[in-house]
Every structure is written in structure tokens, then in C-alpha cells.
Amino acid sequence: MSEALIKFDNITKRFSLRKGDIVAVKDFSLEIKKGEILTIVGASGCGKTTLLNMVAGFLTPSSGNILLDGQPITKVEPRCGMIFQNYALFPWLSVRKNVEFGPKINGVSKKVRREESAKYIEMVGLKGFEDAYPGELSGGMRQRTALCRVLANKPDILLCDEPFAALDAMTRQIMQQELLRIVNESGQTVLFITHSIDEALILSDKIVVMSVRPGTVKHIYDIELPHSGKVEVQLTDEYLKLKRQIWAMVEEEVKISMNIVSS
Amino acid sequence: MEGKELGLWRSSVIGAIGLLVFLSLWEVLVRTNVIDPFFLPAPTQVIDKAIQMTTAKDAVLLTDIKISATRVLTGFLLSVFVGVPAGLIMGMNPVIRAAINPIISIIRPLPALSWIPLSMLWLGIDEQQKYAIVFMGSFASILVYTTDATMRVDPILRRAAMNLGASPLQILRYVILPGALPDLLTGLKVVLAIAWTCVISAEMVGANSGLGFRIWTAKEWSDTGQVLVGMISISVTVLVLDILFRGLERVLLPYQRKTSGT
Amino acid sequence: MKTWLFRITFVCFFIIFLFFSISCTDKSPSNQVIVVGSQWYGHIPVWIGIEKGIFKKYGFDVKWQFIGKSMDRLNAISSGDAHFASLGEIAMLSAMAHGNTRFYWVGNQDIAPGFEGLVAKEGITSFEQLKGKKIGFPFGASVDITCRLLLKQHGLDPKKDVRLVNLEVGDVPSVFQTGRIDAAIIWEPGFSQLVSIDGATVLGMDTDTEVYKKFGTMTGPDVLIINKAWSDEDRLRAKRFMKAYFESLEWVDYNPEEAVKLIQGKYINQDLSLIQKNIEKFIWHDIEDQRRIMTDNGIFGQADYIIRILHEDMKVIPNKPDFRKWVNLDILSF
Structure with missing residues (x-):
């Protein structure tokens, strides 16, 4: 596992608010290999954006280290190029x-x-x-x-913070294909965040499902669907089976998070 | 639909009609002695006076405009040179902002006129005193506008620049400054007009030329016509400067013109 | 729809209320007279009239209001908010030339020459040394003319040879003291302050001008002005007021020392001894004197002379007004 480009080593992130501390991410460990497209999916508030911001260096973990090529990330890291949802x-x-x-x-x-x-x-x-x-x-x-x-x-790695969320459905589909084409052309490593399971399935080599507050790794799926980005993939049985599985997992988390919100 | 623009040509025609109606009404009211011409001379009388003040042997109006413009622009530019950098720093640093804000809140509401006694004591009655009056009348506003403009720059742009490897100084130069520029220019345009309102205060003492001085002495001689010429000259000068400023905006912010309406 | 109606009604009521309150405040009692003026000695008769209860005796409730400048006083009277004032002749003539017809000229209550003078700072002792120097004074006041006359008499062109600087009346002594101007010209009480500064030299007085030599008056004599509409509205009231005024003036004329004591500190902030000394130079014109002075042989000739200077030399008035149209001596016959 020495070839890991990014390594989350037991990350915990706490935010102090007036009402008290909130643990956004807890004991999170994960490795991203060079050339891999890894997607994190999860209900809103599961801490996935916090994770991304820590990789970019905008935030520092409360405990644990994020290693880039074996070196801990301590400041804003230009080698981790970020694509923002609102383009920026x-x-x-x-x-x-x-x-x-x-x-x-x-x-x-x-x-x-x-x-x-x-x-x-x-x-x-x-x-x-x-x-x-x-x-x-x-x-x-x-x-x-x-x-x-x-x-x-x-950059060594592309960080994508729900980059296509603001686009209409058709443009979004095209952009997903384009991203795949470009990434395949250049062999970029990508850490992608989304709450769309379809998007995750189309793009990823690996999907990480996160639990909500505190955010931890709930399950990791290795995806072996053809990466053509073609719409047809979405009609295969394998695709639908995976989607159903992941959705069941995410749904559970969404319900938990809604209960937390309403209580 | 209510805020729909009329278009330049139509709105200027309607504006011209409005102005014409206003002036005609004014003229008629004076000519029929509803208004005593001593209290308010008719527009034609004011125009006569203006012509007299520009064409007579010892014509003063154009010199007055030039002198007042020099005073206002000098004071204004001094404010810009001090206020804009200070405002950028305040906009970026919450600690400095918190420290300076109360002081600015005290200075900002003070009318330029109220600085006359102190400015005379410190600087006398020469040109510096006049620059100082304009400076004090415009500095705090420039500072506040710059601070606000700086703070309104989307923080995500700062993050994006940091993510691309920009140092704090590079962020200031390449992100904050251009990002704040549209709001900053709007603010400066407003303050330039404010600076012109200070000219009356600046030329109240120790002056023997300028539009403000002309208004003050006209008052001493009970020359209402000349008072009006002075007032209108200030308006027109500000209007012309405003147009020039718009031109500057078009040059400095080409992207705004191209993307307006999206 | 309901809130919309409510708002409109509210705004309407508010406007009606505003109009109502404005029209109410406008109705001042008919016996109230607003008199405006400065700290100048020429206003002493009014102050005494108030302090000694002479106006009250005639049924007037006189309110004194400070307005420092002659033209501002005249404008206050023209607007109808003030009724009576003493002010400088030059402001009056200038207003006449510009067509202000809202007042009567009803008298000239005093002659007080020797109260305004040109003072130079240390090191300047002659007019020749004034060349290229800065002289400060309030433009448009009597000193404006006194200064020009003095300069011309000594061969200096006010436009080319010196730099004239416009100053507020009250600022003249302090600006002179800081040395930011080389000379200043002002009337009392400022004049005494100028003279008391170390090394200051009096270069000339209003008594040195051709106006004084010809007419025996100061450059801008004190004139009495009354609001025209207020006088025309009730002639007898106006006459009664003038009668009360001149009764006060006579009392001042006969009891100068007591008069000064009554007003010092309240209306003038000057040393008692200084006012006492200055007031001795004052010649008060009582009601009898007015018939002699308000004639061509009296102040009218002087006014014609000043008008010529204003119109032809200084070009600050657009015409030579026929000031006799503003004179109303009927008010003084009681």
C-alpha cells in the first residue's frame, strides 16, 4: 500500500460551535491510489465536504494526518487542485x-x-x-x-466538490462523460464528492459510502463497470443491483440524519 | 417588469421633456410675479447671468470652475491614496477592522463644515486647508466603501486562488483588488460627488476664487442670480465628471459591459 | 388590499398633521417683534429697550436674536421671520440694487467713526510695505470699501498690488494672530483685539477715508430697517414701535454708563472699561436728528457716493438703485 497517493490516517475533525462541539468526521481512514477515481457519497451533513477541504488544506484535522505522497498536508496544497461547485x-x-x-x-x-x-x-x-x-x-x-x-x-490529484450539482440534467451527463474522457487521457487521480449515486457509479473505480455525523467510512465498493460513461451502462443489471445496494445504505443514513435534525 | 429599463434614447428624451417642463413652469411663475425674482430669478435670467460671468472682460466663472475642480480633485485623490489601501487592509483583516471601525463611525457623520475651525488652526487659510476640508469630507466614506467592496469579494475566489498556489500578496493583487474594483468604483463615484459638496465649506474662509467662494460673496452682495449660477455650475461639473467616470469604468471593467444582463 | 388602504390613510393623516402643525407654529402673537443683530454697539438701544422694559411699556414683546452679518439680517427681515434690525448701509444698498423690495429704510441711528481700521502685523509699518501682502477681512462688509479706499489713497491697486482674503468676521483676529495674513481690517470688537496683538500697527482708520472727509460718516453707517409687510399691515403699530425704539435710544444717549453696565456680558463680551471708552465716541441720532439726517444734505448724499463706488469701481451691483423709494419717514411721525 505504499503507492497510496493520499492517505487519511485516522482523521477526526471537530468544530466548536456556541451550542457545543460537533464531530463532523470521526476516525476516518482511507487510501487513494495513483490514477484512481474515488467517489465519496453520503447524506448531506456527513462531513464529505469537510474531508475534501482538509485534503485541500483549507481545514486542518483535529487529530490524525492526511498524507500526500507520505507527507502530511499542513497548509493550502496547490498539488491538490479543487473544482468548486460554483465554479469560482x-x-x-x-x-x-x-x-x-x-x-x-x-x-x-x-x-x-x-x-x-x-x-x-x-x-x-x-x-x-x-x-x-x-x-x-x-x-x-x-x-x-x-x-x-x-x-x-x-495537480497530483483533482478534488471535485459536487462540481456538476448546479448544472441541468443533460449538461451534467455530458460533463460527466467529458470528465471521464479527460481524466482517462491524462491519467489524473480524482477524489470526487457527490450525493448522486448515478454520478458515482458512472465515474468511479471505487465508491465510499459515509455514515452521518460523525462521518466515518460505512462501506467501500469496488466498481467494475465499463468506464465509457455511456448512458447504456445505466441500464445493465449489474448497475441497477449496485445502485439498489448503495441506495439502501444511503437511505438508512439519510433517515438517521433527518431524525437527528427533527429531534 | 416594473424595473424595466427604457433604453438610453427614450429615457433621455423623457428626461429632457421633464426638465423643460420644470424650467418653463419656473420661468412662468417668476415672470408672472408669483415668485419674487429677488428670491428666485427666472431660468433665462440665470442664463443671462452665466453668460455675463463667462464673457465679460473680467470673466470669472471658468476660472472658478478650474480652481474649485483643482481643490476638490486634490482633496479627493489624497483621500483615495490613503483610504483605498487602508480600506483594503481593513476589509481583509477583521482585527484591524474591529479596531478602526469605531473611529471611522465617529468621523464619518461629521459635515465638512465642522472641520473649518480645526483645519484653520492646523493649516491656516491657504490651499492645504481647502484640500484638508475636502479630504476630511471624503476620506471616511472612501474607507468604508473600500472596506465593504473588499469584504464583498466572494471568499470562494480567495480559496480558489490559494488552491492555485497564490501567496497572500498575490491574492491581494490578483483577486481582492480586481474583485473589489466594481464596487470600489461605484463607491468612488458617489464620494466624488460628496467631495464636491465640500467645496462650499472649503471655500468659505480664506478663498478669493472658486465656485464656493462665488456663492458666498454673491450672498453678501445679495446677488441671487450669481448664487444660482454657482450652484448650477457645481451640478454641471459633477455631472460631467460622472460621465468621465463612467468612461473610466468601461475601460477598467470590460467584462461587466459584456456580461451585463446575464 | 387592507394594509394598502391603511398605509395610504396613514400617510394622508401624517401630511395633514404636518401642514396643521406648520400653520400653527406660524401664528406668533401680534405683539411679538423679532429684532436681529450682532454684538455691535449700534444695537444698544434695542437691548436697553428690552432690559429697561420700554418696549413692554408700549405693548411689545421684543425677542432678540443674534445674526452676525448684515446681509443675513436683511434676508431674515425680507423673509418675514424678523421685523426690525440695524445693519450696515452697504448690505442694504446692495439688496436694493438686486431688487429686494420687502423692507423700508427708516433711519440712521448713530455716527460712530473710528471703530474700524486696517492693522498690519509686526514689521509692516507703511502702506508701501503692504505690496504683495495678504489682507484679510469679510468680503462685502463696510471694511471691503474702507480697505479699497485706503489702498487707493496710498497708490495701491486692490486688485494687483495686494492679495485680498475673505474671512469670517469672527475669524479675523485669530487668523491675524497666527500670522497667516499680513494685515487685517475689521470693526469693533475685533479691532481692539487686532490692536492688542504685539507689534501690530494701525495703518489707517475709516476716518482717514475720503468718505469721512466728505460726509463725516463711517464708510458703512448703521441704518435702521423694518419689514415692509409688517409695517403696512398696521401703520400705528409700526409707529408705536419706532417711538419705543427712539425712547430707548434717548435713554442710552443720556445714561451711557448705566446702559453699558446693563448690557455688558449679556449682549457684548468685552471689558466694561473698553465699552465705556468706545461708547464715548458714539453720536446718537434721536428722532429730531432723523429729519435732518435722512435728507440729500445728510446721509442720502453719502449713499449716492457709496452706490457709485459699488457700481462703477467695484462692479458688485448691477445698477444704481433709487434708494429714496425705500425710505419711509412717515413711520417716524408720531
């Missing part, structure tokens, strides 16, 4: 300038920057929109730009 694009920069933002502040020369951005823009299918501002783009195109911006910064 700089509205005053064109698509090209958004994509070049990372290379620019990391001191990459203008010429190299331009070549690389062109390459990635073409990869995500935004050629011809280099000079458009984010405000002029559709939601799907904005998320492509965000993906492109992170890729251009050459």
Missing part, C-alpha cells in the same frame, strides 16, 4: 487568463503559459472561447473552464 472563476479574467492564473503566479513564462493554456483549452473543448469572460458562458462551459484552470496547474 475570476469574472474579470477571460477564459484564457483564468486558465493561465495558476501558471502565472507560479512564475511560468508567458510563452510557455500561452502554449499550455491553448493545449488544455482544446482538451476541454473550449477552443474559440479563449477571450470570452465567464459571465458570457453557460454553466457547463464555466465548469469546463474551472476544470481546465485546475488541470493547467498540473
Whole structure:
């Protein structure tokens, strides 16, 4: 298991609120291998976003370490590129300038920057929109730009925080396929968070189902469905069986969390 | 539907009609002696006075505008140079913000006029005193607008920049500053108009030129027409500056024009 | 729909209430007279009239209100909020030239020359040394003309040879003291403050001007102004008021020392001895004097002269007003 790119080593995260402490994540351990697409699913409030923010370095665990290539993550980590649900694009920069933002502040020369951005823009299918501002783009195109911006910064792992949640169903499907294509092309490692079981099944090599508050690993599924991203996969028996299993597990957690909320 | 825009051409035509009706009504009321012309001269009389003040041998109006503009813009730019960096720091650092806020809350509501005694004591009656009046009248507002603009920058953008490897200084330069710019420019536009209202206070003492001075002396000589010319000149100057400012906004914020309406 | 109706009704009531309260406050008792003025000695008759109960004797409830500047006083009278005031002749003539017809000119209560002068700071002892220097005073006041006349008499062009600086009346002594202006010209009580500053030199007085030499008055004599509408509304009341005023003036004329004691500290913040000394120079014009003074041989000739200066030399008034149309001496015959 030495090839683990990310290792969660018995992570606990507590938040102090006025009403008292809340344990968002408890004794969470998990490994993500290089080249793997791992998805965490769970009811809302299960601490999956907290986990992602800890990997990115926005939050630090209350106890335990998250290791990136064997080194604990202690500050905001550019090697863990984050894709936000609301795109988080700089509205005053064109698509090209958004994509070049990372290379620019990391001191990459203008010429190299331009070549690389062109390459990635073409990869995500935004050629011809280099000079458009984010405000002029559709939601799907904005998320492509965000993906492109992170890729251009050459991260070791892609962290995706429900990136397609704000998109309409059709755009979402297309974006899922696109993400798969791009990730397969580049061999990126991906840690993906979603509450859509379909999305998880389509994208992942591995699905982690989390329990709610405190968030821990409830079950890990290895998925061996064909990764074409084609819609047809969703009609196979195997797919439906997995979906039913995972849904049963998640449903249980959702009910627990709702009881907690209502009590 | 209620907030629907009329379009530039239609709204300016309607605006012009409104203005014309207002001026005609004013003219008629004065000409029929419903209003004593000593209390309020008719628009045509004001125009006469303005022409006289711009074309006579010792014409003063244009010089007055120039001098007042110099005073206002100097004071205003001083405020910008001090207020914008301070506002950025306050917007980004909650500790400094908490420490400075009460002081600003005390200074901000003070009218420019109230600074006359102290400014004279400290700076005398020369130009510095006039800059100081405008400065004190606009500084706190600029600080507050900048702080607000900085705080309104979406924190997710800061996170995104950090995630891409930006240092705090780079975040300030590449994220906070451009992110705050639209609100900041809107704020500066408002404060520039506020700065112009200070010109009356600034030119109350120790001045012998400028629009504010012209209004004050016209009052001493009971010259209501000249008072009105002075007042209208201030309005027109602010209006012209506003248009110039809009141009500046278009240059600095090209993305806003392109993406408006989405 | 109900709340909408309620709001409209509420707003309507509020507006009606506002109008009602405004119209109520406007109705002041008919025997109340608002008199406005500054700390200048020329207002002593009014103060004495109040303090000695002379106005009360005639059935008036006189309220004194401080307004420092002549033109502000005139505007207060023109608006109808004040009824009577003494103010500088120059403000009055200027208002006439600009078509203000809401007042009568009813008298000139005193001659008090020698109360305003041009004072230079240490190191300046002659007019020649004033060249290129800053002179501060309130623009548009009598000192505006006194200063110009004095400069011209000594061969200096007020526009080119010196820098004139507009100052508030009350600011003149303090600004002069800090040395930020080289000279200042102001009337009492400010004048005494200027003279008392170390090294200050009096370069010239209003008595040095051609106006004094020709007419024996100060540059801007004190004039008495009364609101026209208020006078026309009740002629007898106006006459009765003027009678009370001149009775007070006579009392001041005969009892100057006692008068000063009554008003010092309440209306003027100056040393008793200084007021006593200054008041000796005052020549009060009683009701008999008015018939002699309010003529072409009296102050009218001087007014014509000042109007010429204002219109032709200083170009601050657009015409030469026929001030005789504003004069109302009928009010003084009782």
C-alpha cells in the first residue's frame, strides 16, 4: 500500500460551535491510489465536504494526518487542485487568463503559459472561447473552464466538490462523460464528492459510502463497470443491483440524519 | 417588469421633456410675479447671468470652475491614496477592522463644515486647508466603501486562488483588488460627488476664487442670480465628471459591459 | 388590499398633521417683534429697550436674536421671520440694487467713526510695505470699501498690488494672530483685539477715508430697517414701535454708563472699561436728528457716493438703485 497517493490516517475533525462541539468526521481512514477515481457519497451533513477541504488544506484535522505522497498536508496544497461547485472563476479574467492564473503566479513564462493554456483549452473543448469572460458562458462551459484552470496547474490529484450539482440534467451527463474522457487521457487521480449515486457509479473505480455525523467510512465498493460513461451502462443489471445496494445504505443514513435534525 | 429599463434614447428624451417642463413652469411663475425674482430669478435670467460671468472682460466663472475642480480633485485623490489601501487592509483583516471601525463611525457623520475651525488652526487659510476640508469630507466614506467592496469579494475566489498556489500578496493583487474594483468604483463615484459638496465649506474662509467662494460673496452682495449660477455650475461639473467616470469604468471593467444582463 | 388602504390613510393623516402643525407654529402673537443683530454697539438701544422694559411699556414683546452679518439680517427681515434690525448701509444698498423690495429704510441711528481700521502685523509699518501682502477681512462688509479706499489713497491697486482674503468676521483676529495674513481690517470688537496683538500697527482708520472727509460718516453707517409687510399691515403699530425704539435710544444717549453696565456680558463680551471708552465716541441720532439726517444734505448724499463706488469701481451691483423709494419717514411721525 505504499503507492497510496493520499492517505487519511485516522482523521477526526471537530468544530466548536456556541451550542457545543460537533464531530463532523470521526476516525476516518482511507487510501487513494495513483490514477484512481474515488467517489465519496453520503447524506448531506456527513462531513464529505469537510474531508475534501482538509485534503485541500483549507481545514486542518483535529487529530490524525492526511498524507500526500507520505507527507502530511499542513497548509493550502496547490498539488491538490479543487473544482468548486460554483465554479469560482475570476469574472474579470477571460477564459484564457483564468486558465493561465495558476501558471502565472507560479512564475511560468508567458510563452510557455500561452502554449499550455491553448493545449488544455482544446482538451476541454473550449477552443474559440479563449477571450470570452465567464459571465458570457453557460454553466457547463464555466465548469469546463474551472476544470481546465485546475488541470493547467498540473495537480497530483483533482478534488471535485459536487462540481456538476448546479448544472441541468443533460449538461451534467455530458460533463460527466467529458470528465471521464479527460481524466482517462491524462491519467489524473480524482477524489470526487457527490450525493448522486448515478454520478458515482458512472465515474468511479471505487465508491465510499459515509455514515452521518460523525462521518466515518460505512462501506467501500469496488466498481467494475465499463468506464465509457455511456448512458447504456445505466441500464445493465449489474448497475441497477449496485445502485439498489448503495441506495439502501444511503437511505438508512439519510433517515438517521433527518431524525437527528427533527429531534 | 416594473424595473424595466427604457433604453438610453427614450429615457433621455423623457428626461429632457421633464426638465423643460420644470424650467418653463419656473420661468412662468417668476415672470408672472408669483415668485419674487429677488428670491428666485427666472431660468433665462440665470442664463443671462452665466453668460455675463463667462464673457465679460473680467470673466470669472471658468476660472472658478478650474480652481474649485483643482481643490476638490486634490482633496479627493489624497483621500483615495490613503483610504483605498487602508480600506483594503481593513476589509481583509477583521482585527484591524474591529479596531478602526469605531473611529471611522465617529468621523464619518461629521459635515465638512465642522472641520473649518480645526483645519484653520492646523493649516491656516491657504490651499492645504481647502484640500484638508475636502479630504476630511471624503476620506471616511472612501474607507468604508473600500472596506465593504473588499469584504464583498466572494471568499470562494480567495480559496480558489490559494488552491492555485497564490501567496497572500498575490491574492491581494490578483483577486481582492480586481474583485473589489466594481464596487470600489461605484463607491468612488458617489464620494466624488460628496467631495464636491465640500467645496462650499472649503471655500468659505480664506478663498478669493472658486465656485464656493462665488456663492458666498454673491450672498453678501445679495446677488441671487450669481448664487444660482454657482450652484448650477457645481451640478454641471459633477455631472460631467460622472460621465468621465463612467468612461473610466468601461475601460477598467470590460467584462461587466459584456456580461451585463446575464 | 387592507394594509394598502391603511398605509395610504396613514400617510394622508401624517401630511395633514404636518401642514396643521406648520400653520400653527406660524401664528406668533401680534405683539411679538423679532429684532436681529450682532454684538455691535449700534444695537444698544434695542437691548436697553428690552432690559429697561420700554418696549413692554408700549405693548411689545421684543425677542432678540443674534445674526452676525448684515446681509443675513436683511434676508431674515425680507423673509418675514424678523421685523426690525440695524445693519450696515452697504448690505442694504446692495439688496436694493438686486431688487429686494420687502423692507423700508427708516433711519440712521448713530455716527460712530473710528471703530474700524486696517492693522498690519509686526514689521509692516507703511502702506508701501503692504505690496504683495495678504489682507484679510469679510468680503462685502463696510471694511471691503474702507480697505479699497485706503489702498487707493496710498497708490495701491486692490486688485494687483495686494492679495485680498475673505474671512469670517469672527475669524479675523485669530487668523491675524497666527500670522497667516499680513494685515487685517475689521470693526469693533475685533479691532481692539487686532490692536492688542504685539507689534501690530494701525495703518489707517475709516476716518482717514475720503468718505469721512466728505460726509463725516463711517464708510458703512448703521441704518435702521423694518419689514415692509409688517409695517403696512398696521401703520400705528409700526409707529408705536419706532417711538419705543427712539425712547430707548434717548435713554442710552443720556445714561451711557448705566446702559453699558446693563448690557455688558449679556449682549457684548468685552471689558466694561473698553465699552465705556468706545461708547464715548458714539453720536446718537434721536428722532429730531432723523429729519435732518435722512435728507440729500445728510446721509442720502453719502449713499449716492457709496452706490457709485459699488457700481462703477467695484462692479458688485448691477445698477444704481433709487434708494429714496425705500425710505419711509412717515413711520417716524408720531
